[in-house]
Amino acid sequence: MSVENVGEIKFSDSLTAFIMDWKEKPGNLIMILHKVQQEFGFISREAAVKVSEMINTPLAKIYGVATFYHFFKLTKPGKNIIQVCMGTACYLKGGQELLEELGTLLGVAPGEVTDDELFSVESVRCVGCCGLAPVMVIGEDVYGKVLPDQLPEIIAKYRDK
Numbered sequence: 270m271s272v273e274n275v276g277e278i279k280f281s282d283s284l285t286a287f288i289m290d291w292k293e294k295p296g297n298l299i300m301i302l303h304k305v306q307q308e309f310g311f312i313s314r315e316a317a318v319k320v321s322e323m324i325n326t327p328l329a330k331i332y333g334v335a336t337f338y339h340f341f342k343l344t345k346p347g348k349n350i351i352q353v354c355m356g357t358a359c360y361l362k363g364g365q366e367l368l369e370e371l372g373t374l375l376g377v378a379p380g381e382v383t384d385d386e387l388f389s390v391e392s393v394r395c396v397g398c399c400g401l402a403p404v405m406v407i408g409e410d411v412y413g414k415v416l417p418d419q420l421p422e423i424i425a426k427y428r429d430k
């Protein structure tokens with residue numbers, strides 16, 4: 270069995286080539302996990318096992334890196350990722366209230382996915398438009414000066430998409 274076929278998950282040829290290219294280089298784990306997340310949207314257990322086998326690195330080390338950096342997602346995100354900024358400006362202007370209201374509306378806490386897999390909610394650091402605080406980002410769309418009572422209408426747009 271060739272190395273690319275180890276495990277159940279199938280990596281694209283370009284991902285496989287990238288991993289083999291980075292296999293021996295310092296700092297390779299972050300680069301490789303980044304690429305895996307780009308391809309799948311998250312790092313599944315199958316993907317982590319496969320990477321571990323491909324680069325001869327213990328699975329525990331891979332999870333050590335994947336869990337250390339907030340950037341990496343270990344569970345499949347919802348179709349729409351709702352990011353609520355919790356940077357200082359947004360926090361002071363009501364970011365926490367937005368998260369709480371989303372929790373009530375969608376029944377999920379930050380880091381969780383709705384049962385219908387339509388939404389996941391994340392609390393993120395400053396997204397760089399503090400003048401619009403509190404800020405929420407859904408996919409490519411940025412919402413500024415968001416009030417909790419605007420959330421049902423905003424969410425409905427994505428539910429119907």
Ligand code: FES
Nearest residue numbers: 354356359395399
């Ligand atoms: S703190 Fe939220 S955009 Fe900067």
